[in-house]
Structures are given as structure tokens and as C-alpha cells.
Amino acid sequence: MRYVSTRGDAPELDFAGATLAGLARDGGLYVPTEWPTLTRDDIAALAGLSYAETAVRVMLPFVGDSLSEDELRALCETAYGRFSHKGVTPLVQLDHDQWLLELFHGPTLAFKDVALQLLGLLFERFLTGTSERLTIVGATSGDTGSAAIDAVAGRENIDIFMLHPAGRVSDVQRRQMTTVLSPNVHNIAIEGDFDTAQALVKAMFNDPGFSGRFRLSAVNSINWARLMAQVVYYFYAAVRLGGPDKAIAFSVPTGNFGDVFAGYVAAQMGLPIARLIVATNVNDILHRALSTGDYSSATVTPTATPSMDIQVSSNFERLLHDLGGRDGLALGDQMRGFESSRAMRLTNAQQQGAASLFQSARVDADRMAQAMRWACDNAAQTIDPHTAIALAAALDSGIDAPMVTLATAHPAKFPDAVERAIGTRAPLPPRVGDLFEREERYVTLPATFEAVTAWIAERATPRA
Ligand SMILES: Cc1ncc(COP(=O)(O)O)c(C=O)c1O
Numbered sequence: 001m002r003y004v005s006t007r008g009d010a011p012e013l014d015f016a017g018a019t020l021a022g023l024a025r026d027g028g029l030y031v032p033t034e035w036p037t038l039t040r041d042d043i044a045a046l047a048g049l050s051y052a053e054t055a056v057r058v059m060l061p062f063v064g065d066s067l068s069e070d071e072l073r074a075l076c077e078t079a080y081g082r083f084s085h086k087g088v089t090p091l092v093q094l095d096h097d098q099w100l101l102e103l104f105h106g107p108t109l110a111f112k113d114v115a116l117q118l119l120g121l122l123f124e125r126f127l128t129g130t131s132e133r134l135t136i137v138g139a140t141s142g143d144t145g146s147a148a149i150d151a152v153a154g155r156e157n158i159d160i161f162m163l164h165p166a167g168r169v170s171d172v173q174r175r176q177m178t179t180v181l182s183p184n185v186h187n188i189a190i191e192g193d194f195d196t197a198q199a200l201v202k203a204m205f206n207d208p209g210f211s212g213r214f215r216l217s218a219v220n221s222i223n224w225a226r227l228m229a230q231v232v233y234y235f236y237a238a239v240r241l242g243g244p245d246k247a248i249a250f251s252v253p254t255g256n257f258g259d260v261f262a263g264y265v266a267a268q269m270g271l272p273i274a275r276l277i278v279a280t281n282v283n284d285i286l287h288r289a290l291s292t293g294d295y296s297s298a299t300v301t302p303t304a305t306p307s308m309d310i311q312v313s314s315n316f317e318r319l320l321h322d323l324g325g326r327d328g329l330a331l332g333d334q335m336r337g338f339e340s341s342r343a344m345r346l347t348n349a350q351q352q353g354a355a356s357l358f359q360s361a362r363v364d365a366d367r368m369a370q371a372m373r374w375a376c377d378n379a380a381q382t383i384d385p386h387t388a389i390a391l392a393a394a395l396d397s398g399i400d401a402p403m404v405t406l407a408t409a410h411p412a413k414f415p416d417a418v419e420r421a422i423g424t425r426a427p428l429p430p431r432v433g434d435l436f437e438r439e440e441r442y443v444t445l446p447a448t449f450e451a452v453t454a455w456i457a458e459r460a461t462p463r464a
Pocket residue numbers: 110111142143144221253254255256257258259260307308386387408409
């Protein structure tokens with residue numbers, strides 16, 4: 001399988017190359033040249049397989065010659081062997097046709113572990129035998145940071161520099177990053193919001209001086225391998241609920257549009273999906289874009305769902321590319337227009353193409369809290385606020401199909417918001433139980449390219 005940039009002006013790469021590159025040289029995102037498909041029989045044959053084996057069958061077409069099937073299987077078994085639930089991503093029934101897909105049984109208690117545990121191993125595998133040292137630069141609104149750090153802490157040949165918005169992640173989220181004291185882990189609190197941190201990271205890739213000096217790579221969902229690994233759980237859940245004979249709907253708490261784009265990829269691969277609900281909090285750029293065609297960025301409002309406090313959604317570019325006939329050069333113009341004005345209109349083809357699979361909902365803080373209480377009262381489930389945004393959207397959707405809400409984080413990551421909604425705090429699971437006794441280490445920097453790159457340059461290893 002080959003990978004091209006959404007902006008049509010970067011070298012084509014194989015899977016290993018796209019994984020190590022992260023962002024394309026022209027500022028675009030790597031996508032496969034075509035969507036591989038699984039037949040109905042292939043999908044039906046996934047029933048009863050373990051999560052790791054499902055992952056092998058779904059991801060194999062994407063890895064091409066970069067890994068053998070046995071190598072991929074060994075990596076999947078290692079990655080998913082670290083999850084605390086045997087089913088890795090178990091389904092929990094809430095009501096007649098309402099389900100939760102629990103994606104938070106990995107080491108850092110959020111769905112990011114599903115992809116990042118694998119990505120850490122892929123980096124190590126693709127660096128083996130080279131003399132290269134990777135400098136990972138990432139931005140997090142709370143969950144990607146800890147999952148990526150857990151995946152690469154202590155690994156030879158990798159340094160990680162993770163930017164988070166100062167004071168805008170929960171205490172648990174911050175401590176999950178800043179208490180990892182391995183010498184290759186560097187946490188930077190940015191005086192700004194997540195969008196600013198994400199823009200700084202992209203600017204590092206796009207600056208020839210900086211990216212020429214260090215071998216940069218990405219752990220955010222701008223890295224194709226992140227999304228590829230997230231496609232798997234759509235298949236895994238759907239076959240357990242009657243797929244491919246039944247079409248399943250999914251409701252996805254959305255910020256950077258990575259998780260729900262993975263659902264779109266599953267649909268392109270042949271999985272019957274009834275609808276994909278893009279559920280946003282009041283930072284609703286995606287809801288406005290999908291319902292009116294107006295993709296214009298507003299100031300980020302801090303909420304009780306900090307991981308979704310995003311107003312520039314990286315992966316939306318991948319959808320617009322696919323729906324715009326994969327015309328990279330035209331999309332490059334459209335995206336550069338957005339980057340300079342922070343506003344753009346979707347074309348008719350993009351808007352209509354999106355409407356055939358996606359619907360969207362904007363969920364405010366009151367409706368989110370009601371959904372948390374509904375889960376508690378009706379199904380004895382304590383859910384996290386991000387999951388509650390998607391559950392509210394699912395309950396209000398009017399969709400007549402089995403509905404799976406993606407439970408993206410463990411409620412213990414957001415104890416204050418959970419307590420405000422349902423009156424009790426969710427305890428931290430034993431694997432992170434002593435988090436508040438651990439020493440923290442991070443630096444706070446102004447949100448300027450100069451300040452951040454100077455700090456990183458003092459600590460990263462230049463290319464050989
Ligand atoms: C708990 C949680 N839910 C939902 C999201 C939104 O997912 P995405 O950015 O893939 O849209 C995030 C952040 O990515 C998150 O950490």
C-alpha cells in the first residue's frame with residue numbers, strides 16, 4: 001500500500017515511511033492511495049476472533065510490504081496484551097439498542113492507548129537497524145499526551161516533546177504525563193489553548209530549518225498509523241452486534257476528528273454503518289461545518305470535556321480530500337485559505353458527501369450531565385463527560401439501528417465533573433492509584449515558535 005499527501009505535493013511513501021514521517025512535507029496528511037475492502041464473508045469471519053487477531057485482519061492491507069503478517073500479529077499481541085480487560089474494547093449494554101464501547105482499558109485509561117500502544121512498537125520496529133533517532137513532537141488536550149508518553153517512555157532512539165495547554169487539562173491527565181520521569185520524556189505546558197499547541201507542532205514540521213535538523217515524527221492523529229489502528233474497533237464492535245448483516249450506528253465524542261474518521265474508513269472498507277454521529281461540545285466547529293457547510297474557527301471555550309476543546313480539527317482535512325475527489329492540489333488551496341483566514345466553506349460535493357454518512361450534534365454542559373445521570377440511573381454505569389456528550393447525541397438522534405456510543409475515557413480521569421453530575425467520584429484504577437504521590441516534571445513556556453523550538457533544540461538529538 002502506498003500513501004499520498006492530502007495536499008498532493010509531497011513524496012509518495014510506503015506504510016513505514018508514512019508512519020515515521022507523521023505529517024507530509026507539504027503540510028498535508030498522509031492517506032492510502034485507495035481504500036482496501038473486506039468482503040461480507042471476510043467481515044463475517046471476524047466474529048469470535050480475539051481483538052488482536054481482528055486487528056491483524058483489518059490492518060494487514062494497510063501495511064503492505066512494511067511488515068509480514070506474522071510480524072504484525074506479534075506487535076498486536078504485545079500491544080493489546082497490556083490492556084486490563086480480556087476483550088480489550090468490550091461492549092456494555094445500556095438499553096434495548098444502546099451500547100457503550102469501552103475503549104479505556106489501556107494503561108492510560110483513554111481510547112488513545114488502542115492506537116498508541118501499537119504505534120510505539122511500530123516506531124521501534126521501523127527504527128531497528130537504522131542509526132536514526134526520532135524526535136517526536138506532539139500536542140495534547142489531555143489524553144494523547146499520556147498515551148504517547150506511556151508508549152515510548154524509556155525507548156532507545158526516541159525523544160518525545162509533548163505540548164499541553166497550561167491549566168486546561170484535568171489534574172489526573174496532567175499528572176499522567178508529568179510524573180513519567182524517563183530521560184527521553186519532555187513535557188511542555190504552553191500558555192495557550194490546544195489549537196495553538198497543535199499549530200506549533202505543525203509549524204515545526206513545516207519549518208525546513210527545524211525539520212531539516214531533527215528527524216521529526218508525530219503521535220497525534222495526523223499520523224496515519226494512529227487512525228489505522230482505530231478502524232479496528234468499529235469492526236470488532238459491529239460483528240458482535242450482528243454485522244455485516246445489520247448496519248450499526250456509532251456516536252463519537254469528537255474534537256480532532258480522528259476517531260470518527262476511523263469509522264468513515266471502516267465504512268469505505270465495506271463495514272455496513274447506518275450513521276456516524278459527530279458529537280461536539282460547545283466548541284462546535286464540526287457541527288457547524290456538517291450542518292451548514294461553514295467551517296470557521298471560533299475562540300476555544302474551556303469546558304468539562306477538555307479533550308474536545310478544539311476548534312481546528314486536523315483530520316477533517318482527510319475527509320474533505322476524500323469527498324472532494326482526492327484532488328490534492330485543490331484541497332491544498334482550500335486548506336491554505338482556511339489557515340490564513342480561519343474560515344472556509346465546504347464545496348457542495350464535500351457537504352453532500354458528508355451528509356450521506358455523518359450527522360452531527362452540539363451538546364451543552366446541562367445535556368451532558370443529564371446523560372451521565374441517565375447512564376447511572378438506567379444502566380448503573382458511571383461514564384466520563386466526553387462519553388456523555390456522545391451518549392446524549394445518541395439518545396437524541398432518532399436513529400433506528402443498534403447504536404454504539406464510544407466510551408473514550410475512564411470516568412476517573414475527570415473526577416470533579418463526574419461528581420458534579422452524579423454526586424460520586426469514580427476511583428482511580430489500581431494501575432494509576434498512586435498518581436497524586438508521584439513527583440511531577442514539566443516546563444511552562446510562552447506559546448511562540450521561537451521559545452518552544454529553542455527549548456526543544458537544546459535537548460533533542462540532531463540528525464546524524
Ligand atoms: C476522551 C476523549 N474523547 C474524545 C476525544 C475526541 O477524539 P478525536 O480528537 O479523535 O475527535 C478525545 C481527544 O482526542 C478524548 O481524549
